Amino acid sequence: MEAEAIGLLEAIKTTIEKGHHYVEFETDCKPVVDALSLPATSHSELGDIISQCKSLIANNSDYAVLFVQRQANKIVHSIARLSLSNPSSVFFV
Numbered sequence: 001m002e003a004e005a006i007g008l009l010e011a012i013k014t015t016i017e018k019g020h021h022y023v024e025f026e027t028d029c030k031p032v033v034d035a036l037s038l039p040a041t042s043h044s045e046l047g048d049i050i051s052q053c054k055s056l057i058a059n060n061s062d063y064a065v066l067f068v069q070r071q072a073n074k075i076v077h078s079i080a081r082l083s084l085s086n087p088s089s090v091f092f093v
Contacts, residue, residue, distance in 0.1 A: 004029035005049040008065065012056045015063070022062045028070040036065055 004027055015023050027033060036054055041047040057063050 001029055001031050002046050002049065004032050005035075005046060005053065008032060009049050009053050009056075012053060012060075012063065016056065016060065021060075023060075023064075025063065025065045026068045027065065028068055030067050033065055033067040 008025060008027060011025055015025075032050070035041065035046075035050045036057070041050045041054070053065075057065065
């Protein structure tokens with residue numbers, strides 16, 4: 001779950017840096033999506049990552065984080081697996 005949250009945080013940061021608007025971030029990690037809707041976060045490394053995500057999303061009201069079933073997320077998982085076998089730095093939007 002922490003890896004998914006870190007990935008989401010980095011995606012949000014990159015999207016802000018690139019100046020994109022009206023972005024939907026999709027993840028198949030329901031606990032991360034659920035944690036973003038809770039009013040409080042835990043005092044842990046994961047809680048800190050979730051808090052950072054919440055803050056960035058709050059400052060960019062045209063961003064949304066959506067839960068998608070893993071079956072609908074197969075392309076993303078294929079790209080992630082491919083990136084593990086490729087030593088060069090690749091960025092997908």
